């Protein structure tokens with residue numbers, strides 16, 4: 001199969017539940033050209049090298065996708081929405097020193113060394129919420145893990161941390177849904193329906209950006225609770241973050257701050273139920289839960305890739321020269337199943353040794369919120385394992401959402417015998 | 424030998440062979456675990472002169488001195504059961520290769536079929552024994568050392584003097600400042616860390632120390648220590664004629680390799696360590712490789728393919744961690760299953776809130792170039808080169824980039840490396856790295872060649888201790 | 892329990908720190924400090940932290956599997 005065909009297949013909606021067959025095809029050329037100026041990296045070692053190569057830029061304004069977008073009357077599909085995260089670049093789409101400074105400013109309000117207690121302090125609340133949600137499922141025998149369990153926890157937590165009112169959740173949930181559905185890097189983007197989705201996505205993204213700007217402007221005028229307010233009012237060594245930049249990062253933090261966590265919780269449940277004996281194994285040895293979660297992320301990376309990168313020079317890697325100016329997609333989900341790095345890569349093995357997967361990225365853009373997400377997934381899974389008796393999948397594969405980057409089930413129905421009392 | 428026969432020999436050795444490990448620290452422990460992992464079920468004896476179970480040393484100059492962890496709370500994690508005969512608190516005092524026995528301080532002889540030497544190093548003591556015996560004078564290598572020094576620092580001394588600004592000395596100075604103690608660092612070279620990282624980086628390290636309130640004195644040595652009537656150190660005399668009032672003195676003068684117990688064993692051992700091939704097999708004094716004696720960790724000196732096959736000692740943690748494993752593997756394997764131990768040398772050091780990390784061998788280089796970040800902010804990466812090849816790299820709070828340079832060094836890529844796409848200093852000009860000239864040859868030879876007839880020609884070790 | 896962090900591998904991502912805040916600390920922006928022998932009651936936290944490290948630099952004993960004496 002030619003790389004461009006394998007790539008198009010992997011991006012097609014009908015293959016969302018299993019793009020891995022096509023990734024295996026693609027990996028026959030670990031660094032493959034799939035369009036004039038797009039190189040897709042599916043080999044583990046090649047990806048590792050590029051993720052740490054200072055000649056690879058994440059600055060979206062240097063990406064040919066962005067240039068195309070600016071030049072074309074009708075933006076080509078792969079350029080859609082890349083900058084919709086905000087006119088100002090957020091940290092994920094920028095390079096040092098700008099990136100490092102923005103990340104430091106945000107981290108100051110979020111984690112160590114300046115705010116070491118914030119994330120740990122969330123644990124009791126997360127546990128309470130998980131138990132409440134399962135409590136609601138007590139009288140029934142079927143639950144949608146996405147809508148009725150996985151989603152509620154991270155969205156509640158990130159609102160609290162950022163200082164985004166939870167009352168606004170209905171509104172931004174719908175905007176984010178459109179944003180996700182409209183951001184399409186596959187062949188379907190060019191269809192009429194695809195264009196409609198893209199237009200809707202653009203509108204909703206604009207609305208969401210507007211909403212966050214308003215929120216931040218409010219915090220500039222009157223400081224309040226939460227990370228966003230502290231970000232624009234900080235007097236730390238790097239000073240306060242300028243409001244437009246804070247808005248761009250707020251959008252990133254709000255979306256990245258819950259969506260992938262939901263997908264990971266769903267994939268954890270899905271993977272355990274697909275592999276007989278694993279629920280029992282983790283109940284018997286809860287010490288394995290954290291490793292099982294990482295193994296799920298390896299297999300079902302919630303962020304499959306992030307299409308911001310490009311080459312600032314000709315870069316030789318894996319026998320290919322990526323020409324200066326090309327876009328580079330680091331395919332985390334594909335490299336995570338490279339048999340040259342992970343023996344028996346398709347197998348779920350919670351005891352896998354040296355599981356250095358790319359589910360959280362690699363290099364300086366490694367996930368900012370990883371510790372929070374892990375805490376949420378750990379607690380959600382622990383509570384699920386303690387309380388849900390005899391869980392079974394209702395449909396396999398479950399229906400998936402459209403988005404290729406942020407990949408996860410739309411719904412995940414499971415049946416169970418009963419919900420145990422909360423101990 | 425036919426393949427089955429070789430397999431039989433290996434299986435037999437794994438079942439009945441006797442293995443002795445001397446040195447019960449990082450290298451020794453990891454070797455023991457690997458032996459069992461690889462199916463060695465024969466008798467295993469581990470001899471260590473310290474009483475403690477194997478513990479980790481890097482925390483001693485950091486967490487422990489700072490008071491975040493107790494000195495006796497750095498025991499190393501165990502990867503598996505090793506089922507060994509642990510002989511802790513007793514030193515090995517001799518090796519007889521003819522009868523394959525290790526002699527212990529308590530007189531016992533322990534026989535072996537294969538031996539691993541992992542006796543590491545100890546601190547170089549203060550040169551004057553009377554002064555070294557003063558109360559308040561310390562060195563730091565063991566958990567006991569750390570416990571005593573921590574107690575002295577916690578007592579709130581008036582001024583601490585650290586002699587020697589290598590990594591450990593600098594880390595101690597950093598901890599002293601964090602504890603709010605007045606501290607002077609005296610260093611003979613032009614700046615801190617100069618031996619390992621050269622003068623360019625040394626200048627930056629010096630600035631860091633001074634910014635944090637360290638009284639740093641470079642280009643001076645401490646000539647004498649004076650005590651009070653109670654035998655407690657109170658004063659230090661420096662080579663520039665100044666004196667200092669001090670309550671605690673830490674001599675951080677580098678290390679001495681624990682090879683004395685091997686005297687007379689006919690191995691290529693001495694103050695340079697124990698020489699071995701890249702598969703951890705020890706050379707005898709003539710440079711002929713032995714088949715039953717292996718070495719790992721701080722004490723091993725092995726040729727490195729990346730550095731013109733020069734013999735290198737690597738007194739770094741990962742060299743002991745990985746070296747112990749490779750040595751063990753090779754002890755229970757025959758060719759072609761044996762593996763080389765060819766790590767890219769690597770180190771880290773936390774001081775003054777900055778994470779300093781390095782790969783490669785800095786002193787091999789003559790040039791350096793700052794490649795990424797900002798020196799003023801103390802967030803940067805730098806590469807070292809020699810003859811147009813990159814041979815080492817160092818980062819200050821830029822550790823996420825180090826891996827990139829490691830890969831360049833492994834490939835002996837051109838120096839200076841290609842300019843990064845962003846955040847690099849203007850021009851990226853290589854400059855002299857300013858390493859001190861390597862030490863002049865010692866005044867007396869350690870090894871002499873003897874014999875005229877080719878059959879009796881051989882090397883002989885001239886023991887310095889005996890000569891003096 | 893016993894643990895060690897291979898600080899050569901560690902790239903200072905600090906992914907681990909918030910998962911075992913009793914045991915792991917950042918010293919400055921990227922230097923990790925930790926208690927090598929934390930209390931057994933913190934085991935689940937330490938296991939979370941160990942699993943989280945992208946370069947698998949945190950090594951935890953297997954004393955729960957192998958027993959204390961060896």
Ligand SMILES: Cc1cc2nc3c(=O)[nH]c(=O)nc-3n(C[C@H](O)[C@H](O)[C@H](O)COP(=O)(O)OP(=O)(O)OC[C@H]3O[C@@H](n4cnc5c(N)ncnc54)[C@H](O)[C@@H]3O)c2cc1C
Nearest residue numbers: 446448449450472480481515542543544720721739740743
């Ligand atoms: C304070 C301090 C801080 C450090 N910080 C860092 C750091 O930040 N980064 C880094 O990479 N490295 C660091 N190191 C170095 C690291 O600890 C060593 O590389 C490592 O301990 C080497 O392990 P080893 O097993 O080879 O030797 P050692 O740990 O020296 O162990 C040798 C053992 O053998 C014993 N022994 C010696 N002679 C005999 C005998 N005749 N009979 C029986 N037993 C004997 C010794 O008592 C000792 O227990 C530091 C070291 C110290 C002391």
Ligand code: HEM
Nearest residue numbers: 091092256257260261264303306360361365367368369373
């Ligand atoms: C299981 C859940 C999550 C997964 C799988 C995940 C995955 C990732 C990945 C792969 C990247 C790297 C993107 C790149 O290549 O540039 C990333 C970056 C990022 N993530 Fe996450 N993430 C998760 C949860 C979170 C949470 C909860 C937050 C916020 C609290 C968050 C905030 C960020 C930010 C801000 C970045 C950009 C970092 C930078 O550019 O320096 N993520 N994430």
Ligand code: SF4
Nearest residue numbers: 901902904905907944
């Ligand atoms: S997660 Fe790993 S790399 Fe990051 S600070 Fe912790 S130990 Fe170091």
